[in-house]
Amino acid sequence: MRDLFRSRRYLAFWLGQVTSTVGNQLTVVVLAALVVPDRGPGTFGLVLAVESAVMGVLLLAGGVVADRYSRSFVMALADILRLAGIVGFFFFASQGPLALLLAAAAMTGAGAALYEPAHRAALTQVVPEDLRQQAYALDVSTKRIGSMAGALLAGVMLAGISPPKTLLVDVATFVVSLVTLVWLRLPPVRAAAGAVAGSRADEPGADEPGGLRGMLAEAREGLVEVRRRPWVSVLMLQGTVQVFFLFAPNYILVPLVSQARYGISAFGWVSAATLAGSVIGSLLGGRVSSGRPGLWAMNALAPCVLTPVCLAVDVPFWMFCAAGAAGSAGVGCFMVLWYSSLQKEFPEQVQGRVFALEGLASFGLQPIALAVTPLLVRFVGVAPFAALAAVVLLLSTYGALAVPGTAQFATRTRTADKSPESVESIVRS
Incomplete structure (x- = not known):
């Protein structure tokens, strides 16, 4: 971590984005305080649904734009839209x-x-290759801490000043983020690749048409890159499955069950334990050094089964908190190894689209899962649903290891049309 913070470029990037994370979570809390009293909870849910739906529809297009233009410029444009x-x-x-x-x-x-x-x-443009796993670890952990800090800050400020004035704090965080992004001025990845490798007619996207047709062609290119690596496709599908049997039940059932069993304040302690586990797990993920990071990542996900078990069986409160912490630590570790492996696996010119597809596969159906989970629980009951979730989690986690490349989080035989930088990294490995 010391090596990371010696880089002024990374330090500026990190500080700007952590500040923005604090502001984003603050807005979620303040928005509820603004909308619910005057318009009702239904309108608040509609606002969140519209935001989530627009993000899901445009996410792949966002990946195309990130690969086509300067990524710091794209992030700055995103900040302006959100502002x-x-x-x-x-x-x-x-x-x-x-x-x-x-x-x-x-x-x-x-x-x-x-x-x-x-x-x-x-x-990948801000951090050298040997420090990227640590950078992803810090990114994941500080986003968790930043989100909690934003929620706490919102609670403190709402106790003393009006919600609209509290919302102005988020405006200030976007200004900080914009300043750091303007200072970074990352070049477009295609321009950077051309400067290193020379302009080539066979580079991906070199002769793509412009406009909507060009964006669709580039989106298809990202899909093709993912489909050529079955282990990546399977793990993205695994993320979709686990949204329904891990993330959605955690959002819906953990608060309900913890309060019903252990009292009104119980969910606060469970949330704190989950946050602590996520931070510890992501930092540990940054320290994993193995030729089989995928095996480490799958083993790290295994403790996620403890939360469904604790939902199905009445356990002591400390055990319920420990299960949440262990599962969250595993997810944090997995995310670090997964993101850093995707960065190594794919050419830099398509990484925006790959990360967009990953986000779409993992969380695009989350609104549906959140809506369906209460209906399933009402139909079959908490304990049977939790038991089913535990079985599905274990099968989807260890079943993925049967696909070649999953244990290594890498494709052993790469295709010949990779970028020169990627080919060189394959030869070194």
Whole structure:
């Protein structure tokens, strides 16, 4: 970590994005305080649904844009869109036309769709290859801490000042992020590749048409790159499955069960344990050095089965908290190894689209999973659903290891049309 923070470019990138994370979580809390009292919880849910839907629809397009243009510029544009959405919340969250409030939500969703792929892919331009695993570890852990800090800050500020004034703090965080991104000025990855390898007609996207046709062609190129690596496709599918049997149940069932069994304050302690586990797991993931990082990652996911077990069986409160911490630590470790392996596996010119596809596969169906989970629980009961979730988690986790490349998180035989940098890294390995 000391080596990372010696880099002024990385330090600026990290500080700007951590500040933005704090502001994003603060807005989630403040938005509820603005919308619910005057418009009701149904409108608040609609706002979140519009934001999530727009992000899901535009996420792959965001990956195309991140690979086509400067990633720091794309992130800055995303910040401007989200800033416009925050201003819309400021004026229309409590009063005014509902359409304008939903338009503000759509702006923040579009900004997130641009930001996420560009942010993941930009790390490869900011950090040298030997430090990228540690950079992803720090990114994952500090996002967790930043989100918690934003929620706590919102709670403290809402106790003393009005929600609209609290929302202005998020505006200030976007200004900090924009300043750091303008200072970074990352070159477009194709221009950077051309400067190293020389302009070549056979480079991916070199002769792509412009406009919508060109964007669709580049999106297909990203899909082809993923499909040529079955282990990546399988793990993205695994993420989709586990959204329904891990993330959605955690969002819905853990708060309900913990409060029903252990009291109204129990979920706060469970959340704190989960946060601590995530931070520890992601930092440990940055220290894993193995030729089989995929095996480490799958073993790290295995403790996630403990939370469904604790949902199905009445256990002591400390055990419920420990299960949440262990599972969250495993997810944090997995994410670090997964993201850093994707960065090594794919040419830099397509990483924006790859990270967009990963996000779409892992969380694109999350709104549906959140809606379906309560219905399934009402139909079959908490204990049977939790038992089914535990079985599916174990099967999907260790079943993926049967696909060649999963244990190594790498394709042993790469195709010949990779970028020169990727070919050189394969030869070195």
